Amino acid sequence: MTPHHRLQIDHRRFMADSIGESGLSPAEVKGLEGPLQDLAHRLAGWRQGRELSFFGLPFEPQHLETVRDWGSWIAAGFEHLVVLGMGGSSLGGEMLVRCLGGTGARTRVRFLDNVDPGGVDDVLDGVSWSDTLVLVISKSGNTAETLAQILTLIPRMERAIGARAVADHLLVLTEEEEGGLGRLGRDLGAPVLPHPPVGGRFSVLSPVGLLPAYVAGVDVEALIGGAARMGECCLARTVQDNPAFFGGGAQYLLARKGLTQTVVMPYTDRLERMASWFRQLWAESLGKLDAQGRNQGLTLVPARGATDQHSQLQLYLQGPLDKQLTLLHNADAPEQGDRIPRRFADLPAVAPLAGHTLGELLTAELYATRESLTRSQRPNRTLQLPCLDADALGELILLLETETVVVAELMGVDPFDQPAVEESKILTREFLSGSDPEAPSGN
Amino acid sequence: MTPHHRLQIDHRRFMADSIGESGLSPAEVKGLEGPLQDLAHRLAGWRQGRELSFFGLPFEPQHLETVRDWGSWIAAGFEHLVVLGMGGSSLGGEMLVRCLGGTGARTRVRFLDNVDPGGVDDVLDGVSWSDTLVLVISKSGNTAETLAQILTLIPRMERAIGARAVADHLLVLTEEEEGGLGRLGRDLGAPVLPHPPVGGRFSVLSPVGLLPAYVAGVDVEALIGGAARMGECCLARTVQDNPAFFGGGAQYLLARKGLTQTVVMPYTDRLERMASWFRQLWAESLGKLDAQGRNQGLTLVPARGATDQHSQLQLYLQGPLDKQLTLLHNADAPEQGDRIPRRFADLPAVAPLAGHTLGELLTAELYATRESLTRSQRPNRTLQLPCLDADALGELILLLETETVVVAELMGVDPFDQPAVEESKILTREFLSGSDPEAPSGN
Numbered sequence: 014m015t016p017h018h019r020l021q022i023d024h025r026r027f028m029a030d031s032i033g034e035s036g037l038s039p040a041e042v043k044g045l046e047g048p049l050q051d052l053a054h055r056l057a058g059w060r061q062g063r064e065l066s067f068f069g070l071p072f073e074p075q076h077l078e079t080v081r082d083w084g085s086w087i088a089a090g091f092e093h094l095v096v097l098g099m100g101g102s103s104l105g106g107e108m109l110v111r112c113l114g115g116t117g118a119r120t121r122v123r124f125l126d127n128v129d130p131g132g133v134d135d136v137l138d139g140v141s142w143s144d145t146l147v148l149v150i151s152k153s154g155n156t157a158e159t160l161a162q163i164l165t166l167i168p169r170m171e172r173a174i175g176a177r178a179v180a181d182h183l184l185v186l187t188e189e190e191e192g193g194l195g196r197l198g199r200d201l202g203a204p205v206l207p208h209p210p211v212g213g214r215f216s217v218l219s220p221v222g223l224l225p226a227y228v229a230g231v232d233v234e235a236l237i238g239g240a241a242r243m244g245e246c247c248l249a250r251t252v253q254d255n256p257a258f259f260g261g262g263a264q265y266l267l268a269r270k271g272l273t274q275t276v277v278m279p280y281t282d283r284l285e286r287m288a289s290w291f292r293q294l295w296a297e298s299l300g301k302l303d304a305q306g307r308n309q310g311l312t313l314v315p316a317r318g319a320t321d322q323h324s325q326l327q328l329y330l331q332g333p334l335d336k337q338l339t340l341l342h343n344a345d346a347p348e349q350g351d352r353i354p355r356r357f358a359d360l361p362a363v364a365p366l367a368g369h370t371l372g373e374l375l376t377a378e379l380y381a382t383r384e385s386l387t388r389s390q391r392p393n394r395t396l397q398l399p400c401l402d403a404d405a406l407g408e409l410i411l412l413l414e415t416e417t418v419v420v421a422e423l424m425g426v427d428p429f430d431q432p433a434v435e436e437s438k439i440l441t442r443e444f445l446s447g448s449d450p451e452a453p454s455g456n
Numbered sequence: 457m458t459p460h461h462r463l464q465i466d467h468r469r470f471m472a473d474s475i476g477e478s479g480l481s482p483a484e485v486k487g488l489e490g491p492l493q494d495l496a497h498r499l500a501g502w503r504q505g506r507e508l509s510f511f512g513l514p515f516e517p518q519h520l521e522t523v524r525d526w527g528s529w530i531a532a533g534f535e536h537l538v539v540l541g542m543g544g545s546s547l548g549g550e551m552l553v554r555c556l557g558g559t560g561a562r563t564r565v566r567f568l569d570n571v572d573p574g575g576v577d578d579v580l581d582g583v584s585w586s587d588t589l590v591l592v593i594s595k596s597g598n599t600a601e602t603l604a605q606i607l608t609l610i611p612r613m614e615r616a617i618g619a620r621a622v623a624d625h626l627l628v629l630t631e632e633e634e635g636g637l638g639r640l641g642r643d644l645g646a647p648v649l650p651h652p653p654v655g656g657r658f659s660v661l662s663p664v665g666l667l668p669a670y671v672a673g674v675d676v677e678a679l680i681g682g683a684a685r686m687g688e689c690c691l692a693r694t695v696q697d698n699p700a701f702f703g704g705g706a707q708y709l710l711a712r713k714g715l716t717q718t719v720v721m722p723y724t725d726r727l728e729r730m731a732s733w734f735r736q737l738w739a740e741s742l743g744k745l746d747a748q749g750r751n752q753g754l755t756l757v758p759a760r761g762a763t764d765q766h767s768q769l770q771l772y773l774q775g776p777l778d779k780q781l782t783l784l785h786n787a788d789a790p791e792q793g794d795r796i797p798r799r800f801a802d803l804p805a806v807a808p809l810a811g812h813t814l815g816e817l818l819t820a821e822l823y824a825t826r827e828s829l830t831r832s833q834r835p836n837r838t839l840q841l842p843c844l845d846a847d848a849l850g851e852l853i854l855l856l857e858t859e860t861v862v863v864a865e866l867m868g869v870d871p872f873d874q875p876a877v878e879e880s881k882i883l884t885r886e887f888l889s890g891s892d893p894e895a896p897s898g899n
Contacts (some may be wrong), residue, residue: 051494062566111828127760127817128793128818128821129818134724156806157809157817160809164800168797200800284573296775297767299771300771301770314757323599323601323877324543326741326876327877328745329751332739351608353608354606357643359634363603366888369888370573374604378884380887385879389877401574432770434766441817441820441821441823444820445808450823
């Protein structure tokens with residue numbers, strides 16, 4: 014029997030009978046079932062572990078042992094964890110820490126994801142190296158920015174705690190033993206943990222994301238439990254029963270109608286980083302050439318409710334019909350937050366607010382935005398978490414990962430490569446060695 | 457004589473002779489000069505103060521006196537400034553504080569721009585009310601979220617410092633004396649400062665943005681000086697001499713070719729909030745119906761270099777040809793940051809990095825990304841600040857504001873209204889009073 018997910022997914026406002034001609038018919042969505050059967054077969058294989066994949070991660074408990082062992086060691090010994098990594102090496106962990114971390118954790122976790130000197134100083138402000146562990150993550154071990162980060166931090170650490178102590182404050186996570194980072198870690202005598210054989214942007218449910226999360230106090234067992242439950246739901250072979258088939262398929266069909274911008278708008282501040290993580294997953298997995306050489310891809314536009322009602326909503330309502338929206342909120346929001354007192358309720362602007370909680374106001378704003386979007390024929394769906402806990406976030410993560418693979422399948426692109434960015438890595442090395450940036454472009 | 461701006465603006469990669477057929481011809485851009493002459497006339501009037509406008513703000517020194525007087529009072533008396541405001545009431549100040557603030561300032565400035573209960577707690581974490589001033593900003597005085605914020609904070613303040621002291625810890629900035637906020641401030645005995653008669657999203661160079669900036673230690677005189685210099689440059693009547701006519705005009709023309717997403721990608725972490733501020737300006741000013749009832753608008757997509765090379769660049773290079781890019785960086789970046797040591801330079805991935813500063817690496821990455829975009833025929837321009845100081849940021853702010861007005865003029869929309877968002881404010885009140893969110897949409 015298929016388990017039930019806790020996430021409530023409301024796709025009605027993607028459909029023509031709610032939204033008018035910009036929406037979809039049930040037959041259109043049902044028509045994707047055939048083209049998705051190959052993927053259904055692959056998902057089942059991934060679930061069984063016959064082939065390694067992001068989809069199998071929630072079902073591989075050995076990752077959790079690594080996370081608990083190393084995480085307990087970090088949490089017991091260090092006040093600060095500084096994670097060095099670019100893209101998928103940091104976005105997953107940062108999402109988990111920002112969404113769920115902090116409560117009761119003694120260790121403060123920070124992420125250094127750039128080489129901008131001002132930004133480096135801002136992130137490291139207040140770090141005391143004697144109380145700090147540096148976790149360096151790069152799948153290949155050869156990421157230029159990550160190597161530059163650790164190579165410039167080592168002298169700082171040596172000055173603060175002495176050269177011999179550095180190895181005790183360093184942990185490396187990389188796949189390639191012969192990559193730069195693996196060799197650097199071994200040379201220094203620091204522990205080197207294996208990066209799982211999945212791409213960085215699909216690695217959040219492996220130690221890449223879970224280790225920083227555990228240190229920040231996140232219940233990683235519950236997270237994995239939620240992800241596994243959603244994974245089971247995404248094994249269904251019908252569009253109607255498989256939430257990722259429906260959600261990914263509908264977004265694909267809407268994009269074919271010209272709605273190529275997917276706005277992700279959580280009505281929860283702590284979910285803001287979820288959109289940053291999903292934005293990478295969506296861009297690198299979908300934005301590429303298909304077998305016919307056509308430019309494919311959807312642009313994820315992050316937004317935040319209710320704040321962006323005062324910034325972006327005007328564009329979403331009256332701008333070009335090029336956007337579809339995913340609204341997220343927590344069912345328990347109305348019970349949260351201070352209650353607005355009845356004082357000043359004689360003021361016309363205050364009267365409607367008086368007596369309500371902040372969470373009730375936030376929820377009413379979500380309903381209002383959704384209704385305005387619907388009246389303006391802007392397709393939108395709502396994902397409602399029961400509350401912001403690890404189990405619900407785990408469900409959401411696996412749903413969005415699987416939807417990404419569904420859209421890639423329908424577009425005819427490989428979600429697991431990123432062929433275009435290699436050139437700029439080569440060019441970076443050329444410019445570092447003195448090439449003229451004003452020389453005319455080769456083509 | 458027209459003054460020279462310090463910002464270096466490089467539009468070459470917007471042009472067909474650099475970028476191929478996705479780019480523009482000089483004649484196309486020159487052709488906009490006629491349609492922009494009316495605006496040139498209005499800009500001159502705004503400059504002279506014949507009509508009140510954002511464009512006149514850098515030339516109205518009385519704003520600076522208000523800012524200095526109240527700012528010095530806040531900085532001398534309070535350790536924390538909490539700014540309450542939505543949209544334009546917070547984004548400008550937050551940009552200035554994040555880009556330039558912090559150095560040498562004793563008062564820490566935070567912004568509360570939502571009513572999410574979890575977010576409220578996160579922003580207020582560690583605030584001690586006896587050392588805190590609350591600055592409440594709303595042009596109309598009737599913004600629901602801002603009223604909800606202050607109404608729920610007052611009881612917290614009363615419990616901490618006593619009811620009578622609240623007035624000494626509160627400052628209100630609003631245009632309408634009869635708005636809810638003005639009456640609330642007066643009833644409580646708190647000072648009420650006048651909001652200038654410009655829309656919130658164009659108010660950054662008034663006390664709305666400058667007062668929080670001053671408290672955070674920003675050199676507001678230099679900021680205004682840079683803005684005034686760019687203002688003079690934007691009075692030129694030819695496209696070639698007027699940077700806002702060229703920049704706004706070129707973006708408009710590229711959008712007409714289908715490049716309706718404008719990626720703004722600073723290679724400076726502290727400029728990240730600049731994109732958030734600009735994103736509101738762009739969306740609310742341009743995203744609306746023109747006189748023929750057509751949906752106009754461009755979507756600003758914020759990105760961050762070099763980080764998003766590991767997240768979005770794949771999409772920018774091989775995704776649909778729907779984006780034009782504005783890259784920003786600081787000319788002094790190569791002189792900044794730690795130098796990467798030569799240790800481990802035998803590793804192939806380290807060798808190209810050894811001996812370079814982090815700022816040199818960052819700059820090489822900008823050049824590489826720009827070159828890759830150009831080879832892929834993705835129109836892009838570069839705005840180079842001499843360094844990240846208040847004078848240069850002032851220039852940039854006025855340039856982007858004026859470009860926004862230029863694009864609006866060419867699209868045939870009014871940049872100063874936001875007609876679509878009123879409905880959702882009314883709907884919010886209806887849902888608060890118990891309307892059923894599942895009732896079918898009226899149309």
